[in-house]
Amino acid sequence: MSKQGFISSYKYQLRRVILMPVLSVFATVATMLLFVGLINYSLEGKFSFENAGSSVLDLMAGFMLFVYSCIFIQEFMNTGAANGVSRTTTLIASMASFFTSSAVCSAVVSVLSPIISLISGGDMSVFFLELLYGERRFYMFYGENAFVVRIRFFVMITFLCFLCAAVGMAFSAIFYRLPKKGNIIFSVILLVICFFGYPITNIMLEKRGIDLDEILNKFFDGVGRLFGMAHVNGSMAGNCVQGVFMMFIFAAVCGVIAWLFVRRANVKPAPIRGE
Amino acid sequence: MSVIEIKNVSKSFGKNQALCDVTLTLQENCIYGLLGRNGAGKSTLMNIINNRIFADSGEILIDGVSNRENDKALGKLHMMSEHLLYAPALKVIDMFKAGACFYPEYDMEYALRLSEEYKLNTKAKLQKLSTGYRSVAKIINALACNAQVVFFDEPVLGLDANHRDMFYRQAIEKYNARPATFVISTHLIEEAAGMIERAVVIKDGKLLLDEDSETIRSMGYSVSGRASLVDEFTKGRDVMNEETLGGLKTAYIKGNRTQADIPSELEVQPLSLQTLFIHLTNS
């Protein structure tokens, strides 16, 4: 990897990816507010944002990053190849650019959430991470400075979005590497696992007297313990530093998986419509 | 300045052997014509050099350093390929800006000036351009990047005669103003012959010829005149090709013409690159 190659890739990618997830979050929130307004108008005769919630806005932002990383990785690989940059450098730059985009998205979510609460007149809306690591009001209840709590959740949401982006990168890298037939087979396998994996596995294990739910509960407890989540600690508060650290580690693992797939991948030009 | 060494490179796609043990050196500051019939392996070779696909065996060294996943080596190269590697929804101007991001010596002013000359709409999306204008956009990008080695894979694909002429002229101007290595792969050999300094011919994945233009020209000659006189002259000589039009005939003969005793009634011309190419790749 060279510094010039990394910086060039990072600048190009950031230009492409920084605004999209943010605009998507804004668009989703604006659409939600509009619908709430219209519903309130139809029910009560006045256009207001009462009862507009913004729960799990952080998870939504993470989902956006996942989607956009899936969309953009192929373009980044091709553009890097077209301009004399190695796949490794492109991938590392992608991690950096998606991390930056995650931070921006997280900042937007952190600002939007209290604004929506304010205009809807409701309580502070709940982030998905609050369900896992304790609510913001809980930390402030324990005397923590509101600024510190907000920074804490900003960092956590950044890493959550980054992890989602890294997972998207890994998926996209697999599709980039595989030929057309392989992509179809992989897609079918994914769909089968998503829709039929649980019931099929449950039936198979039941015959052997094994309770799949118990195994899954143990698995999710293990995940919770690994990520320092509150509910396995028997507490209202989780270990946020452990959570952030593990999200970073898993994102790095996804990055390595993506690298293993793309390092020997032939460049795949995107098809042009009509050709 | 960069020297590219291609050492024993082989590549196959399934049962198809695209390249077979190709060894070649691309010297600095030279315009190469990379020639071959359809499916000969020209694009495969260029893609391997530019790290877009990987050789099954052999290595590519750029100034003594392997090109594989090596930014420092790859940063010296740029390839204008048949396929579009940028996002189709990207605008032309954004493609130039991307090039400027990656190549520190990218000349944006030059790119915009050429766009005006070609009447290329820089605000148009790449996917909305015709095949010809897409080639134009890629050509301009390649000429403006100021890389040390620039590969052109079918640069004139879809270009009209005027645009083709502009390309050849601008490529030579660029080369004279800022010497670099250009490697041009094209099927329109006659058109490009004037600018090619060294020809590399690939046939069935193997390197057939790697010579400079002077040597190629001295490899043979053509004689034209009355058919009977031409037939008389060509007896016992290595004739590559013949063309007959009414009572007139042109014969393409292999060998050094200065040594031949050519009758004054016959018109003698140096051998064209295209003729030699057809002869080499037909036999």
Add this chain to the structure above:
Amino acid sequence: MKIKKLISLLLAAVCLTACAQIPPVKEPVPTEQQKTVAPPEGGWTAEELMSVTYFDGIELCYPLTLRDLGPVYSCSTYTVGANEGRPEYVLMKENGAVYEEATYGYIFFESEGRDINADSKISYILSTFFNINGISANTPVSEIEKALGAPDSIVDANDNMSHYIYTDSETGKDLMKLYVIKSEELVLSAEILL
């Protein structure tokens, strides 16, 4: 330099994630290890009573705050009515599953509204999860006097419920109220007023 500054800011922000003032989870004391004393002759003071009172196995103290209970417990953001003019909150426990809380009692605080935090003094707590000097839910009525001494008064709340009231020996104010089911002669819950 810009990158170094950004990285420093990021590291500082990550460090702030660690600055939690949440106390560690308190381990409940097993019933057999819970402290019991002979009931004081003149009656209980708040401090004496709290020193032998356990809530869900957690040793209590006086004054009592939510921080003393540990981060497993929290109170609701909403009030569930008013008790003698004071807003009453639900005392909740994290139930081991994500976002599932169980009600463990009712409390109110000395402070009100936005002033309430984990360090606010709890002035009232009603729960079935007490163990007060060996008296807990389902303890027979016959054990009460032995453990806590004779109540200062017994009031019939309704046909089936009596309140065994103990007053603070220092202030003379009500200190503790045991809810007793008359028909079964069993303790149901306790109310402590601090």
